[in-house]
Amino acid sequence: MKPQVARPLAALEQRNLEEGGELAEIRLQSVSAQTLADLASVHGLELTRFAYLICGDRNRADDLVQDVLLAMYRRFGSTVPVENPLAYARRAIVNANVSWSRRPMRREVPSDRLPDRATESSTPDDQLWQLLGTLGQRQRSVLVLRYYFGYPDADIAETLGCRRATVRSLAARALAELRGHLNALDEGTPS
Amino acid sequence: MNDTELEGRLTAMLERRAAEITTVRPIRFGPSAEVGTRPSLAPYAVAAAVAAVLIAVGGTVVGIRTVHHDAAPPVGKQHTTLAPGPTPTPTATRACIVSMPQSWQRAITAGTVPLDHPINNVISTNASTGEYLVDQVRPAAAGGSAQVTLAIFHGKTGQDLAEPPGEQAIQRIADGSAAITADWIAYGLHDPAGNSGYRKAMLYNRHTRQSIVLEDLDSIGSGPSGELSGGPVLFDGKAFWVRGSAGGQGGVVKSYDLASGARNSTPVAAAVGLAYYGTGIAVVTESDQGSALVNYTGAALAPAALRAAAGGTYFTYDGSRLRWWNYTSIPDSSAAAPLASILYANRPGNAQVTQQRVEMGSNMTGVSTWPLVEVATSDTSSAIFDLRSNTLLAVPKGLNVQAVIGDQVLFGTGLTNLGNGGLSLVSLKDLPPAHC
Numbered sequence: 198m199k200p201q202v203a204r205p206l207a208a209l210e211q212r213n214l215e216e217g218g219e220l221a222e223i224r225l226q227s228v229s230a231q232t233l234a235d236l237a238s239v240h241g242l243e244l245t246r247f248a249y250l251i252c253g254d255r256n257r258a259d260d261l262v263q264d265v266l267l268a269m270y271r272r273f274g275s276t277v278p279v280e281n282p283l284a285y286a287r288r289a290i291v292n293a294n295v296s297w298s299r300r301p302m303r304r305e306v307p308s309d310r311l312p313d314r315a316t317e318s319s320t321p322d323d324q325l326w327q328l329l330g331t332l333g334q335r336q337r338s339v340l341v342l343r344y345y346f347g348y349p350d351a352d353i354a355e356t357l358g359c360r361r362a363t364v365r366s367l368a369a370r371a372l373a374e375l376r377g378h379l380n381a382l383d384e385g386t387p388s
Numbered sequence: 389m390n391d392t393e394l395e396g397r398l399t400a401m402l403e404r405r406a407a408e409i410t411t412v413r414p415i416r417f418g419p420s421a422e423v424g425t426r427p428s429l430a431p432y433a434v435a436a437a438v439a440a441v442l443i444a445v446g447g448t449v450v451g452i453r454t455v456h457h458d459a460a461p462p463v464g465k466q467h468t469t470l471a472p473g474p475t476p477t478p479t480a481t482r483a484c485i486v487s488m489p490q491s492w493q494r495a496i497t498a499g500t501v502p503l504d505h506p507i508n509n510v511i512s513t514n515a516s517t518g519e520y521l522v523d524q525v526r527p528a529a530a531g532g533s534a535q536v537t538l539a540i541f542h543g544k545t546g547q548d549l550a551e552p553p554g555e556q557a558i559q560r561i562a563d564g565s566a567a568i569t570a571d572w573i574a575y576g577l578h579d580p581a582g583n584s585g586y587r588k589a590m591l592y593n594r595h596t597r598q599s600i601v602l603e604d605l606d607s608i609g610s611g612p613s614g615e616l617s618g619g620p621v622l623f624d625g626k627a628f629w630v631r632g633s634a635g636g637q638g639g640v641v642k643s644y645d646l647a648s649g650a651r652n653s654t655p656v657a658a659a660v661g662l663a664y665y666g667t668g669i670a671v672v673t674e675s676d677q678g679s680a681l682v683n684y685t686g687a688a689l690a691p692a693a694l695r696a697a698a699g700g701t702y703f704t705y706d707g708s709r710l711r712w713w714n715y716t717s718i719p720d721s722s723a724a725a726p727l728a729s730i731l732y733a734n735r736p737g738n739a740q741v742t743q744q745r746v747e748m749g750s751n752m753t754g755v756s757t758w759p760l761v762e763v764a765t766s767d768t769s770s771a772i773f774d775l776r777s778n779t780l781l782a783v784p785k786g787l788n789v790q791a792v793i794g795d796q797v798l799f800g801t802g803l804t805n806l807g808n809g810g811l812s813l814v815s816l817k818d819l820p821p822a823h824c
Contacts, residue, residue, distance in 0.1 A: 250402055250406055258409070262412075270806065271534055272528060274528035
């Protein structure tokens with residue numbers, strides 16, 4: 198297998214790598230897989246984490262990754278003839294997540310419990326995580342790719358299949374929404 | 389809070405949340421990989437596990453069968469009639485499990501449909517003509533590409549559609565009951581890594597064997613800013629389909645006049661799909677309050693049916709009744725089985741809505757399989773619920789119900805992670821109800 202050149206690491210990934218961080222190690226491996234078995238075994242965790250961050254639900258993240266890998270197997274067989282299978286899988290997960298969110302039949306469980314809301318009693322982490330769930334799917338995906346993966350806008354655009362200007366616009370609006378909600382929470386008023 | 393502070397918080401939070409995921413669900417590749425089951429449902433044995441065909445859009449079959457996380461299986465069954473008004477909550481009872489009768493096995497063996505592809509999924513039927521549409525796949529060999537064919541069958545004979553070459557889609561999407569007429573076949577193309585997953589809606593002229601593109605998101609450069617939703621529906625001389633907005637708030641029902649080619653668009657807030665019921669079409673909407681049906685064109689559904697359809701999923705039409713599933717809490721249930729799968733039915737034009745709670749029932753193909761419901765697939769066995777006798781049948785591993793077309797049942801005879809294998813067409817009269 199011809200090794201591929203890893204993309205330049207973003208500052209965040211570089212920092213993790215220098216610190217021996219697990220995430221950076223995983224990301225470094227991410228461009229070398231060419232078989233689906235490799236993709237699943239080497240990058241399954243990364244893909245599941247990615248899916249979790251963009252959809253916010255662990256079970257759904259598992260389903261998204263499973264759907265995408267099986268669809269890739271059906272399409273390509275055991276060897277994936279694309280330049281970057283991991284990028285392909287990420288993009289497919291983004292699409293699958295959007296499709297999933299639009300399906301009226303997704304298996305939401307009725308519950309007597311009210312959904313969690315960002316409140317003053319929540320931790321700041323919880324608040325931000327819950328507010329992330331109020332964003333559109335594309336906005337959320339942009340933030341995950343930018344701030345978790347440290348992707349430049351060009352790579353985000355490639356992953357999402359849109360223009361760089363769209364990425365900038367989605368990110369700006371998402372950040373503005375988050376900031377507005379957080380400021381409102383800090384001031385104790387609902388936004 | 390400035391942008392730098394927010395970005396810092398965001399990065400740290402995402403890192404921490406990602407670190408919560410430390411394990412990965414194992415995935416088995418290959419035709420021999422049977423559909424698996426969730427360990428957490430092991431106590432339910434045969435009737436554990438979960439739904440089968442899963443990627444569906446408003447009664448539209450989209451793709452491959454696999455195992456998903458679903459609601460915990462409910463227990464018991466009850467058949468009631470729902471008068472207009474509040475929905476009664478069924479009570480829980482246990483169902484029995486019996487082995488599939490030998491006569492069924494003989495009939496299924498005799499009904500084998502000759503096929504030239506290893507994977508065959510029924511994605512639409514026409515109850516009045518007996519025709520059915522099959523998404524056929526030959527999975528890719530190493531380094532190659534999958535061969536995907538759409539074929540129209542009647543009885544045990546099929547004919548490939550002459551689709552335009554060069555399509556990269558690996559899945560075909562079709563409305564479960566309104567994709568086939570004597571003159572036209574309507575379907576969609578789905579590419580998981582394309583700009584928009586489900587990106588192209590097509591119309592196939594059965595006489596000229598030519599295709600018309602109803603909508604192509606790629607060609608207009610819209611990519612991810614919108615998505616087609618649900619297979620096109622043929623009704624009243626037109627093809628209808630839904631295009632949703634990226635944010636999910638908007639929605640447009642589009643139409644194409646089959647005679648004149650005239651196109652039309654009607655905004656419908658939060659539209660995510662169409663529900664065809666023979667004499668009309670309702671729009672499936674999705675909002676924070678859940679899903680709902682809204683009358684759109686043709687004879688209207690009764691207000692009682694619309695009320696009962698609130699929160700409903702997987703709308704199917706079998707030529708006589710519109711059916712859908714809903715899930716409801718059982719107040720007196722144990723924690724292990726907090727939900728019930730309720731199958732609703734309404735004869736269009738009638739205000740009466742019936743409901744039947746089905747033991748762990750979760751047939752989600754978008755294609756009507758009444759009166760059989762596929763309820764379980766595990767590593768060792770599969771199960772089908774026979775609603776005629778309220779009996780759960782333990783069936784050979786991989787056996788599943790693809791569709792019921794009038795009085796004919798189309799069984800799938802080999803369910804794997806990549807889809808269904810063979811097909812068998814059996815008369816319902818050769819499948820006597822089994823009893824405990």
